Ligand SMILES: [Zn+2]
């Protein structure tokens with residue numbers, strides 16, 4: 001089968017071994033896979049080794065299955081890559097994405113390939129059957145939305161809270177809508193006016209260009225979805241005393257810190273949130289299925305052999321989100 005494999009900083013579509021179903025699980029024929037910000041970080045920060053196949057926002061069709069599950073051959077599904085053990089100390093505290101089993105489970109070889117293998121744990125926790133009335137690209141947002149939903153859940157927002165989203169890329173747009181399902185007011189901040197417009201079209205209550213703000217919006221909570229050093233400064237300016245900040249993106253350097261005394265005297269709470277719990281995947285699939293989240297006009301489709309272009313166009317801000325079309 002063909003897969004898009006990393007070689008010397010470029011992805012090359014080449015022949016690799018098709019995964020074989022030896023234990024319980026399934027083989028999924030990939031129709032397409034969303035390009036995640038984390039795939040791009042793995043690539044730009046050189047965290048992936050040569051020979052790696054990325055992609056974990058997979059939609060496809062089950063073509064082989066073994067063992068007992070709710071699925072059958074022919075089912076159209078969306079699949080994510082990690083699930084926890086539910087038993088270790090991390091899991092006991094709800095830090096599912098820190099669970100070592102979570103980090104070690106994966107789809108094989110990765111979503112940017114013609115076929116993937118999932119195991120019985122995936123079938124139980126990370127794979128969902130796509131109904132006829134849900135289009136595949138919308139379904140492919142299950143995993144990225146679930147990461148946002150978990151972040152929102154961790155913040156324990158109150159009804160009516162004024163919630164800021166700093167960075168209005170595809171994740172910012174999803175985060176805002178996830179927060180809005182908790183009856184909050186969503187305020188979008190970005191330095192690009194065209195992104196403010198997109199946020200407005202996706203149900204944000206207010207939007208501001210953060211370069212033009214001369215006073216604090218006194219927000220109850222802020223999500224940092226930009227991955228820019230400047231966003232830490234924006235968060236500290238726009239949060240109210242006693243407010244909560246959720247760090248949801250890596251920055252280029254480790255230098256922008258939350259100052260000790262500001263956290264102390266202003267009684268700020270700084271959370272990190274990384275990846276979803278299985279319950280968040282399930283919830284986000286339901287939100288998409290029930291059309292509670294609008295993902296229209298966010299995605300550009302790229303052919304399988306155009307992964308490098310999709311990465312470059314996402315990095316340059318030309319597009320918000322890429323969907324890599326692999327098969328029929
Ligand atoms: Zn993702």
Ligand SMILES: [Zn+2]
Pocket residue numbers: 084085086087088089090091099100101102
């Ligand atoms: Zn665990």
